[in-house]
Amino acid sequence: MSDLTLTAAATSHGCGSSSCQCASVSAPLATPIARINGVALHAPGQSPDVEALRELAYTELLRQQAVRQGLLPDHAGPTAPEVTEAGRLIIEAMVDQQVTSPKPTAEEGQRYYDAHKPQFVVGQALHVRHILFAVTPGVNVQALAVHAERALLELSHKSVHPERFAQLAAELSNCPSSAQGGDLGWIGPDDCAPELARELFHVQHTQSGTGVHPRLFHTRFGFHIIDVLERRSGVEPAYEDVRERIAALLTLQSRARALHQYMSLLVGEADIEGIALNGADSPLVQ
Known part of the structure; x- marks a missing residue:
């Protein structure tokens, strides 16, 4: 059978007679077998x-x-x-x-420790509030991101009123914390989504300072505007204190x-x- 015949057979419906009701019935497509x-x-x-x-x-x-x-x-x-x-x-x-x-060598473990020191800090915590623009089924993600960026731009302006963040959180946030002006209280790396923890605690450029973060945070839940109110820096352990933990991680x-x-x-x-x-x-x- 030629390719043209195959195409015609695949696209025709019913017997082809205009007076036959089967002409309006589409043949179901077979699911290919893997x-x-x-x-x-x-x-x-x-x-x-x-x-x-x-x-x-x-x-x-x-x-x-x-x-x-x-x-x-x-x-x-x-x-x-x-x-x-x-x-x-x-x-x-x-x-x-x-x-x-x-198996990882001691030298590899030391190099990993030197490159990822913020990951091992203990006792660090942030007093954070946020505004969550949740990504839900059917939502226009691009339009949602634009909406979130507009709110972030307003909150980043030097002349913004101190209470504006709480107001926008109450109006816009899809998180239950909106009832408290977006305030999440004190949180540590284990208290939030891993992608948010990485940005807040493990990336070097976020290890100091307070205030509204200049860009949106994107997690599995949606887009977040983050405001760091207070910071506890924590303690950086010595390599020997985390050597076994690093070895297990590198082994995995x-x-x-x-x-x-x-x-x-x-x-x-x-x-x-x-x-x-x-x-x-x-x-x-x-």
């Missing part, structure tokens, strides 16, 4: 969401690798089998054996890189249909 090396990840007609499909794909990649290693029996069916708990343990043991990562990072390389190798060697994969997306690397 496959790893020819093995279907789901049955015809099923439509797993993207995350579920990726998890199925990576599980099947690992299952097939275990079969090639002689660790699991082969599967003759057209659809990928569900991996049992015993099978998962075998796969985990296989990965542990095949994926090796170097090293293993994540090794797992990424391993999964990328499996992805590169496989014949993959109906889904785009990247080794970094694997649940093993999360």
